[in-house]
Amino acid sequence: MPELPDVEGFRRTLASCAQGRRVERVDVADPGVLHGVTPGRLRRALEGRRFAAPRRHGKWLIAPTDGPSLLLHFGMTGGLVCAEEGAEPGRFERVALTLDDGRRLGYEDQRKLRGIWLAATDSDIDRILGPQGPDALTLDRAGLDERLADRRGGVKATLIDQSVVAGLGNLLGDEILWRARIHPQHRADTLEPDERRRLHTAMRQVLRTSVRAGQVPARSGWLTGHRDDPDPHCPRCGRPLRRGRIAGRTSTWCPHCQPDGS
Numbered sequence: 001m002p003e004l005p006d007v008e009g010f011r012r013t014l015a016s017c018a019q020g021r022r023v024e025r026v027d028v029a030d031p032g033v034l035h036g037v038t039p040g041r042l043r044r045a046l047e048g049r050r051f052a053a054p055r056r057h058g059k060w061l062i063a064p065t066d067g068p069s070l071l072l073h074f075g076m077t078g079g080l081v082c083a084e085e086g087a088e089p090g091r092f093e094r095v096a097l098t099l100d101d102g103r104r105l106g107y108e109d110q111r112k113l114r115g116i117w118l119a120a121t122d123s124d125i126d127r128i129l130g131p132q133g134p135d136a137l138t139l140d141r142a143g144l145d146e147r148l149a150d151r152r153g154g155v156k157a158t159l160i161d162q163s164v165v166a167g168l169g170n171l172l173g174d175e176i177l178w179r180a181r182i183h184p185q186h187r188a189d190t191l192e193p194d195e196r197r198r199l200h201t202a203m204r205q206v207l208r209t210s211v212r213a214g215q216v217p218a219r220s221g222w223l224t225g226h227r228d229d230p231d232p233h234c235p236r237c238g239r240p241l242r243r244g245r246i247a248g249r250t251s252t253w254c255p256h257c258q259p260d261g262s
Helices: 004-018 039-046 122-129 141-148 155-159 170-180 193-213
Strands: 023-028 055-057 060-064 069-073 078-083 093-099 104-109 115-119 242-246 249-253
Touching (some): 004 055, 004 060, 004 093, 004 104, 069 078, 115 122, 141 155, 141 193, 155 170, 170 193, 170 249
Antiparallel strands (some): 023 093, 055 060, 060 069, 069 115
16 A cells, blocks of 8 residues: 555656656547546647656655646555556556657556546645645654644544555554554644654655655554464564554554553
8 A cells, every 4th residue: 555655766766767757648549537627638748758857755755747637546556657668557547658768658447446637726736735744755853843732632543644644554554663662543632742853764764765765664564564463462572563443444453562541
């Protein structure tokens, strides 16, 4: 499920594949991933346009051209692939942009939960993105403290709320809180200064490592590496992990390392 590190990887794919390149052809295999734009309008808007440097905010990828901008959101199963000329499209490729060097930039998505938008202006981009908090990768300690200060809900629900902090999802939220030794249901506005410090340190470390890997890595020393085990145990203390629904998502934590102090 793409989160900030995955989308940063897609940004790099887009930059290396398409930045400075002209769109020769737009093929829409499944209009169900298009939002507010028809296949015909998308073709007219993009064909002949040249991509500029892409940027990311949270889980959104913004791909400007010398005309309109594409906005891509990858939902639970989306991805972006750069394929060489003549390569067969992926099974779940929904939209493909053929570039002037023959390569194909493909938007793939099995479940089609989000998709692609077209924005003519910066105000259109803001409208499509909706309320977004600061990007998690750029958030300093003071900024995180400010975002948590008046949040009475649980800290996990707060962290994965995109209007509070943009880019964190279920896997990142669990991993960060496990590393910070904070229970996911601890009230955000009651965190002590030392807990907020640990939280910011964990967030910075997890994001930096995950961005380098292009995903939240399922390493043996990470909670992520054990959450799907049949009988999961904490890689830090060896005790059983617990699973439950928190903020509407299946969450994993260690009751020993993350005692319930809410």
